[in-house]
Amino acid sequence: MRSLPAPLSFATMRLSQLFFASLRDDPADAEMPSHRLLLRAGYVRQLGSGIYSLLPLGFRVASRIEQIIREEQNAIGCQELLMPFVHPADIWRESGRYDAVGPEMGRFKDRAGRDMVLAMTHEEVIADLLRNIIRSYRQLPVQLYHFQTKFRDEPRSRGGLIRVREFTMKDAYSCDLDDAGLDVSYQAQYGAYERIFKRLGLETVAVSSDVGMMGGSEAHEFMLLNPAGEDTLVLCHQCGYASNQQVAQVRRPEPRVADPLPTEDVATPGTATIADLAAYLGITAADTAKAIFFTAGDGRLITAIVRGDDEVNETKLANAVNGGGLRPAREDEIRAAGMEPGYASPIGSVGTYVVVDDLAAQSSNLVAGANRAGYHRRNVNVGRDFRPDLVTDIANAREGDPCPVCGSPVNLRTAIEVGNIFKLGTKYTEALGARYLGEDGLEHPIVMGSYGIGVGRNLACIVEAHHDDKGIVWPASVAPYAAHLVTVSANRDPRVNEVAEALHAHSIAVGHEVLYDDRDESPGVKFTDAELLGMPWILTVSPRSLAAGGIEVTERATGERSVRSVEAVRALIG
RNA sequence: CGGGGUGUGGCGUAGUCUGGCAACGCGCGUGCUUUGGGAGCACGAGAUCGCCGGUUCAAAUCCGGCCACCCCGACCA
DSSP, rough: OOOOOOOOOOOOOTTTTTSOOSOOOSSSTOOOOHHHHHTTTTTEEETTTTTTEEEEHHHHHHHHHHHHHHHHHTTTTTTOOOEEEEEEEHHHHHHHHHHHHHHTTTEEOOOOOOOEEEOOOOHHHHHEEEEEEEEEEEEEEEEEEEEEEOOOOOOOOBBBTTOSSEEEEEEEEEEEEHHHHHHHHHHHHHHHHHHHHHHHHEEEEEEEEEOOGOOOOOEEEEEEEEEEEEEOEEETTOHHHHHHETOOOOOOOOOOOOOOOOEEEEEOOTSSSSSHHHHTOOOOOOGEEEEEEEEESSSOOEEEETTTOOOBBBHHHHHHHHHOEEOOOOOHHHHHHTTHHHHHOOOOOOSSEEEHHHHOOOOOOEEEEEEEEEEEEEOOBTTTTBBBEEEEOOOOOOOOOOOOOOBBBBBBEEEEEEEEEEEEEEEHHHHHOOOEEEESSEEEEEEEEEEEEEEEHHHHHHHHSSTTTEEOOOTTTOSSSEEEEEOOOOGOOOOHHHHHHHHHHHHHHHHEEEEEEEEOOOOHHHHHHHHHHHHHHHEEEHHHHHHHHHHEEEETTTTOEEEEEEHHHHHOOO
């Protein structure tokens, strides 16, 4: 569990004393730039899969990130508190999530045998606090936030700090009288998020997103475009439309329509994939239909049909069938419904819920499975040859599809989610009985929103957005130190150490933050480390710089160098 | 959970196929020299080769089991 907020002022530091080690070689198992650089530069160390320590340098960056978030949350009237990391299971049973959430929640029993959980989020605790404290509409609205450890036993952590199992999150909760109040709070958080990411040096795009397991009516994710991103965004550069692919409702291409022809089975040995099938028959993927199978949380077998050149969008499908927790179906489950995996067709199937994508339903004479191994059926027409249970949009938007707003071709980009905002509604307050007495004399459930930012992920994302081939290039707003002071050839001129020590002493006296490389290392080592660590300014004191009139100042971001007087440097690092 | 990969001083690796003294670079310690772009010389410390079991005169190496970590997928507020 995390401690109270870090102190906001730090002593200036000698590198010779810092708990730190840079690595000359790239760690073997780090692939993303942020992971590689944060390890090499001594900001973080890994303890286990998805479990990291922040070393002193990394902790300072995290503290600065937190402080920016804190200032912007406070500025919209959001109040900081601190809720526990360990919860009694009871409140999670009250909300229904104790059973609804799977093995990603950490669970244990205390010494008395009571079920306990490790916090993966804090809606339940907020709702519990609200039901204890809020009595009247006069006490609302209120917004609350904290920075607290979350534990989510992810199936797979990845990318260093990008996806971890234990992390610090800023999570805020708005508590309003009604939906109109929630809209106001939501907009206030939206604005705060825009200011936070701007100050962190992250150019984000806010996209509409799925409400997922949190429930609720509206949600946005703040996304950083990145080639290693886990989400795909659908973006229109013409009108600014932006959506997560999970929920993007683009206009689909026009279907090919023709007069229905009689069906005809054709032998297609060894063509269990669409690509094989199209090649074998000399047609395109768009001339085929493909069936994908899922088992819903309630046990139904869901048969999803899309055109062969489309992909099934699991989020849309899950929402369409109220399936909650789809998983890929097993072959025996598919066979039990009378279909042949690899050559499956809903024609003649029993006991499966068939959902057909709009485009496949409108297209004529498609090649589909024949429910016989090694055979497909030509000229299948949805409606004539089988009757689907549901026809709706269950396909992923594709590159170049028409924008739903303006019709221009959309672009697909991968991105990392750095923050999200949700309109939760009354799901948790109703479950936990968090109500207020309204002006009308009646009890009403409090209307909630939730707003999250992962501190460590943002730290890594800042590095993703601000690095070069030499190392990290911190934005000044989050840099662990404002400047990196380097001495060179100190043994050749006693004034080198005198000037550096005086500058260091001055920076301590006035509360400036300078990392002072006082090590007896060769110039190459010191410069390389300075560039790797990434402070905005590198200050070099050497016989050469003194002869030129002072201290050499290098801007890390641009590489621009100049020699400035000691007085000018004092002003600079202030 | 499925697929792929990797575990050998602090870091990066070779050695494993074909069993036979634990190897290389960097880093680390001491001394001397050196000091504007990852210095030189000398001496030195540091490894139960992921773990357990088996085969063998002999196992980093072969066999079996397990564990950890990474990548892809599934999954994920």
